[in-house]
Amino acid sequence: MRCKVPSLVDLCVQTAVDNVRYLGDVGETDIHLLERILPHCTLEPLIHVENSTEIEFGEKSINQVVERMKQRKVTFKWKQLYEAKSKEVEETQQRSFERIKELYQKEDASSGPGSSFGNTKSSLMKKAKIEFVNR
Amino acid sequence: MKKEDTVKLISAEGFEFIIDKKAAMVSQTIRNMLTSPGSFAETEHGEVTFPEISTTILEKICQYFYWSLQYASGKETEFHIEPEITLELMMAANYLHT
Numbered sequence: 001m002r003c004k005v006p007s008l009v010d011l012c013v014q015t016a017v018d019n020v021r022y023l024g025d026v027g028e029t030d031i032h033l034l035e036r037i038l039p040h041c042t043l044e045p046l047i048h049v050e051n052s053t054e055i056e057f058g059e060k061s062i063n064q065v066v067e068r069m070k071q072r073k074v075t076f077k078w079k080q081l082y083e084a085k086s087k088e089v090e091e092t093q094q095r096s097f098e099r100i101k102e103l104y105q106k107e108d109a110s111s112g113p114g115s116s117f118g119n120t121k122s123s124l125m126k127k128a129k130i131e132f133v134n135r
Numbered sequence: 136m137k138k139e140d141t142v143k144l145i146s147a148e149g150f151e152f153i154i155d156k157k158a159a160m161v162s163q164t165i166r167n168m169l170t171s172p173g174s175f176a177e178t179e180h181g182e183v184t185f186p187e188i189s190t191t192i193l194e195k196i197c198q199y200f201y202w203s204l205q206y207a208s209g210k211e212t213e214f215h216i217e218p219e220i221t222l223e224l225m226m227a228a229n230y231l232h233t
Contacts, residue, residue, distance in 0.1 A: 005206045008199045008233040012225035019218040
């Protein structure tokens with residue numbers, strides 16, 4: 001008797017299919033559930049889903065990695081690549097932090113307390129300060 | 136209603152839904168939690184916390200449990216799902232094997 005009651009998952013899939021034109025970010029949704037919904041999409045909803053779903057590392061990164069693996073004749077698992085890429089992003093971020101910190105330190109050392117932007121040595125900081133004052 | 140016949144389902148925000156055990160058992164996952172051998176806290180207290188299910192979604196799920204019982208007893212009505220909660224509800228239903 002119980003088995004003929006539609007499951008909530010089935011009801012949701014049905015509702016999603018009926019409202020496929022309102023689909024947005026599907027990044028958090030399970031692939032095997034999306035497999036039941038997305039085939040019902042026409043071109044327009046698909047484009048919308050593609051645009052509203054956040055992708056961390058896009059097509060460019062994938063193509064780059066495929067190219068490099070071909071060149072060096074090596075293969076990696078997706079997970080390894082993802083971890084490597086995440087690390088790279090983090091390192092780049094860290095480097096920019098360090099650079100900003102350094103610039104600030106240089107700035108602090110060259111100009112004493114309370115000085116204006118007149119005796120700034122770093123040209124980047126000088127430019128930034130002038131722009132700030134002239135706003 | 137006796138306390139043994141009910142269970143308490145707690146949402147991510149801490150909202151408590153007290154429903155019939157029979158209704159909650161519609162979910163295979165909750166059924167397993169409540170009936171598994173060994174004295175798990177869930178079985179002992181009849182209380183299950185869902186830190187990843189929001190109150191809105193859990194309420195809808197409780198409605199589904201009762202709808203499902205009605206449907207099984209021959210009252211075949213339609214279960215309405217608001218389009219804007221569909222995906223979130225689907226993920227929760229998937230987790231609950233419902």
